[in-house]
Amino acid sequence: MGLTQAMVANNALVALSTSLPTAPSFWLRPAGVSYSVITQTKQYRMSSLRDLQNVPITAGQLSQPQILGNLANIQRGQAPAVVSHYDVQRVIDIFAASQGRDLGGVATDVRKVTQEFQSKLPRGSYMVERGQVETMHASFTGLGYGILFAVILVYLLMVVNFQSWLDPFIIITALPGALAGIVWILFMTRTTINVPSLMGAIMCIGVATSNSILLVTFATGELREGRNSLESALQAGVVRLRPVIMTALAMIIGMVPMALGIGEGAEQNAPLGRAVIGGLLIATVATLFLVPVIYSFLHRKGYHRLATQEEEPASGV
DSSP, rough: OOOHHHHHHHHHHHHOOOOOTTEEEEEOOTTOOOOEEOOOOGGGGGGGHHHTTTTTOOOSSSOOOOOOHHHHHOOOOOOSSSSSETTTTEEEOOOOOSSSSSSHHHHHHHHHHHHHHTTSSTTTTOOOOOHHHHHHHHHHHHHHHOOOOOOOHHHHHHHHHHTOOOHHHHHGHHHHHHHHHHHHHHTTTTTOHHHHHHHHHHHHHHHHHHHHHHHHHHHHHHHHOOHHHHHHHHHHHHHHHHHHHHHHHHHHHHHHHHHHHOOGGGGGHHHHHHHHHHHHEEEEEHHIIIHHHHHHHHHHHHHHHHHHHHHHHHHHH
């Protein structure tokens, strides 16, 4: 019975489609080029179910030919024209595109709909989001971990350089201002958070940290010379004012053409420039005003300890 059904399916396939999937044959030219020889019933001869039932079925030279109607029951039905699979499982793809909206907002609305109908699906069925949304989530997750790893790595490197856990902590207190500036300028310019803007955030972290290192290093030197923490912080802010502003201003001016997004395809990199500009604007203010305040507060009793550490080797000698 199984062999008969296979022969019926193969012959019906030849009638409706081609013989290539069932009984391929090839013609070889003398030059060595092969061609597929395909057998197919003409379309106008298969215009009704009766025409399909009259398809002759043969199982070999010794068997008597039969028609398809004597071997199988044929009836009309509905089936998808294209069957898609994902990880061997059969799926139904529903495509959605956004117009005039960002991908993240559309993905949020689509997720609400899928969560609403998830409990109404038949047993064994489920709905998942794929495509650009999946790529976006993977990119955001990777860059988010990248920003966190960059902050931790910078902090640990400064711990090794300063031989202290406190001064690197004071330095990175300017980074929340940088992140706040990035969010502020993206909101003001109606720019979405995307991969270029997150890359700009990583760049901004490096420049903001460099400016804070200039200030804290000078303040620590003043503290070791006998000044108190408040005087050291004020002196560092005055002396390092020009280098900090010049470093930030050079970066900001260099990013202005990119932030404007003028030219063909320039709007793709505009979020990077805007993120750097906004982050450095607020980070520079935090470096010049917030970092000295935190330094003077945390080192309000620490200058005696630093002075003692400087005198101990001399007294030992």
